[in-house]
Amino acid sequence: MQFSLKVNSKHSQDIKDIMALAKGTNLISFAGGMPNNKLFPVEEIDILYNALDRKTKAIGFQYGPTSGYPPFVGTLKRYLKKKGLPVDTHKLLITTGSLQAISIITQEFVNAGDNILLENPSFVGAISIFETYEVNMHNIPIDKNGIIIEKLIEKIEDLHNKPKFLYVTPNYHNPAGIIYSLERKKALLKVLEKYDILLIEDDAYSDLYFNEDEKYLTETMVSMKSGAEVVYTGSFSKILGPGFRLGWLLATPEIFEKSENIKQALDACTSNFTQILANEFVKSGELDKYLVFLRKEYKKRKDILQENLLKYMPKEVVWNEPKGGFYVWLKIPKHIKATEILKITAKQNVMFIPGRVFDPLSKKDDRIRLAYSNVEIEDIEKGVRVIADALKEYI
Amino acid sequence: MQFSLKVNSKHSQDIKDIMALAKGTNLISFAGGMPNNKLFPVEEIDILYNALDRKTKAIGFQYGPTSGYPPFVGTLKRYLKKKGLPVDTHKLLITTGSLQAISIITQEFVNAGDNILLENPSFVGAISIFETYEVNMHNIPIDKNGIIIEKLIEKIEDLHNKPKFLYVTPNYHNPAGIIYSLERKKALLKVLEKYDILLIEDDAYSDLYFNEDEKYLTETMVSMKSGAEVVYTGSFSKILGPGFRLGWLLATPEIFEKSENIKQALDACTSNFTQILANEFVKSGELDKYLVFLRKEYKKRKDILQENLLKYMPKEVVWNEPKGGFYVWLKIPKHIKATEILKITAKQNVMFIPGRVFDPLSKKDDRIRLAYSNVEIEDIEKGVRVIADALKEYI
Numbered sequence: 001m002q003f004s005l006k007v008n009s010k011h012s013q014d015i016k017d018i019m020a021l022a023k024g025t026n027l028i029s030f031a032g033g034m035p036n037n038k039l040f041p042v043e044e045i046d047i048l049y050n051a052l053d054r055k056t057k058a059i060g061f062q063y064g065p066t067s068g069y070p071p072f073v074g075t076l077k078r079y080l081k082k083k084g085l086p087v088d089t090h091k092l093l094i095t096t097g098s099l100q101a102i103s104i105i106t107q108e109f110v111n112a113g114d115n116i117l118l119e120n121p122s123f124v125g126a127i128s129i130f131e132t133y134e135v136n137m138h139n140i141p142i143d144k145n146g147i148i149i150e151k152l153i154e155k156i157e158d159l160h161n162k163p164k165f166l167y168v169t170p171n172y173h174n175p176a177g178i179i180y181s182l183e184r185k186k187a188l189l190k191v192l193e194k195y196d197i198l199l200i201e202d203d204a205y206s207d208l209y210f211n212e213d214e215k216y217l218t219e220t221m222v223s224m225k226s227g228a229e230v231v232y233t234g235s236f237s238k239i240l241g242p243g244f245r246l247g248w249l250l251a252t253p254e255i256f257e258k259s260e261n262i263k264q265a266l267d268a269c270t271s272n273f274t275q276i277l278a279n280e281f282v283k284s285g286e287l288d289k290y291l292v293f294l295r296k297e298y299k300k301r302k303d304i305l306q307e308n309l310l311k312y313m314p315k316e317v318v319w320n321e322p323k324g325g326f327y328v329w330l331k332i333p334k335h336i337k338a339t340e341i342l343k344i345t346a347k348q349n350v351m352f353i354p355g356r357v358f359d360p361l362s363k364k365d366d367r368i369r370l371a372y373s374n375v376e377i378e379d380i381e382k383g384v385r386v387i388a389d390a391l392k393e394y395i
Numbered sequence: 396m397q398f399s400l401k402v403n404s405k406h407s408q409d410i411k412d413i414m415a416l417a418k419g420t421n422l423i424s425f426a427g428g429m430p431n432n433k434l435f436p437v438e439e440i441d442i443l444y445n446a447l448d449r450k451t452k453a454i455g456f457q458y459g460p461t462s463g464y465p466p467f468v469g470t471l472k473r474y475l476k477k478k479g480l481p482v483d484t485h486k487l488l489i490t491t492g493s494l495q496a497i498s499i500i501t502q503e504f505v506n507a508g509d510n511i512l513l514e515n516p517s518f519v520g521a522i523s524i525f526e527t528y529e530v531n532m533h534n535i536p537i538d539k540n541g542i543i544i545e546k547l548i549e550k551i552e553d554l555h556n557k558p559k560f561l562y563v564t565p566n567y568h569n570p571a572g573i574i575y576s577l578e579r580k581k582a583l584l585k586v587l588e589k590y591d592i593l594l595i596e597d598d599a600y601s602d603l604y605f606n607e608d609e610k611y612l613t614e615t616m617v618s619m620k621s622g623a624e625v626v627y628t629g630s631f632s633k634i635l636g637p638g639f640r641l642g643w644l645l646a647t648p649e650i651f652e653k654s655e656n657i658k659q660a661l662d663a664c665t666s667n668f669t670q671i672l673a674n675e676f677v678k679s680g681e682l683d684k685y686l687v688f689l690r691k692e693y694k695k696r697k698d699i700l701q702e703n704l705l706k707y708m709p710k711e712v713v714w715n716e717p718k719g720g721f722y723v724w725l726k727i728p729k730h731i732k733a734t735e736i737l738k739i740t741a742k743q744n745v746m747f748i749p750g751r752v753f754d755p756l757s758k759k760d761d762r763i764r765l766a767y768s769n770v771e772i773e774d775i776e777k778g779v780r781v782i783a784d785a786l787k788e789y790i
Binding site: 012034040042049050054055060063095096132133240241261265274 | 427433459523637638665
């Protein structure tokens, strides 16, 4: 029997190939952009779960509205309002993780062959979505302050068909670790307003800043006064647990309504069970307490990583010290392929993700993404040494 | 700003319009095809959850493999094997509800404008998916033993372009309440083999038979020897709780692999948290015990409904008594529109879903779907009386 199997994603395959290298049992992994199992608020959720009455628990077993479990939508709106997000003019859709939010928006606006814009490097999960929908990806380089505005304008002017949207992760970028400056955010909005291009602002990490003084940098573009249209996506994956599969999108009513219809056709509704737990977690104030703890824990890991990078990396390797989030993005000399380095370090049980995975064109391979979120503190030094030694062989 | 908002579903809108009629606080609802909140195994899940160790709970907070939480995949395979399903030759993908499984298969095989085949009436969730993907739906009537084979052949021969698949819900059909005879299942497989058309076998209700003697009727087509290719979908929504958002698809390795890639781009993975609970529920034997309870409870509701239908319905109204599942499908005289009847009964706080919602063409409206799964036993008589009285006005 012959099938017309349509879909393929080179980037998904890349990730699978990398993971296949991880054979050892005592892995030191800077690879996965995931929280550490030991840091999850298991005890807090235990207490909140056991305090629920039977009626509420039973609601957790039931279908819920496609847009989300209403008390949770209310709680999340209040939480986001405190962060300055426009929850009164925009509408909130709870999604099965923020990846689903990006998938919904892609289905909503893009047909196969349409143009979209994204950063280079970019979040590999989003790249995989765009590949799956056979979208034409046009990538714009970034520097330490964000997307390069001149390059963006150049690209827009160059394209025959207007891109359907620009997708960015401005706060504690995955994989680049940077945060956009406020000036860059404002400049970006101006360009998008001028060319009438929709912005997808993916913001999974903004609660994870390392210094209270720099919190102001996390201001979101959707909350800035501007004539540009913005769809904002967020997630509980980094601030509670990805296993809950809870994300959201915040959009103007027209976009919200279509998104809700697509969500209905994708999985009917998000789990009431996990929404009820997340609702208690936010409402009780536990999330705020947990964030204080997480910021400290991730900063600690970042500090130790930074210290060891300075100690072991050859001077040809450069990076920006992150101000929040999960990632350090090393720039290695152009003649070295990160994918080759990984093959060497993997034999010594040290894993990371090479740059080409985050390049929409799967080319640029002179970068190494180190995630410090899920590595054991006592392993950081050894891991860095193994990577540095492998690099030195090529320099 | 002008957007190219593509998607629309007439059937989703129909459901919204119907729900908007439900204004009262003391509703008697035969509308939603959902379990009853009072029947959920809340206490059993409580015990299983609290017996988990911290390490397992923490895994519940984490990302998992796209194909599913491995211990759960193993447990479910063993469970399905006992039901006779071909888990050794086929591969199992855990999905965020079985609606996602249908959505994945649709994305995998169908482009906008392609032909597919489905029953008339058909599950409205699936119709909404097909509408969202702008599929050409060709519908085949059913009788009390299943899809009408001659009409199916006629339709296939009629079409210029081969349909990408046939979608059916053979066991305790939603909305028609029937179960396919084994002869019909076999005849269907023969036709599909001959014309080389993929079958999507959606089987959310087969565990909910009312008589052990008739269990043999639930035999699945995917497990029958045949040259036809079958993708089988199942769900925990009716046998644990829809709030867990757990379903699955069982397919040959080639289809599985592409489905896994699409799933990756839709929501990365299904909730580990709810998979861990479902794993305990199945593994401990609680599911088997719970099914005995559910069969009794739903049979009780069906019996009372049947009794009251016989007592109150005018002789012009006919139906098949269901042998399992959630639904009775009333045939009313052709000149009466079920949608009009609903407007009358809704004023008296009695809800059901009119036939046109389940017609892919939104036309045939001489049917009424009564779901007895979520109605209170003491309300059944009054509910039936209100609907019967409204019908009598038109007869």
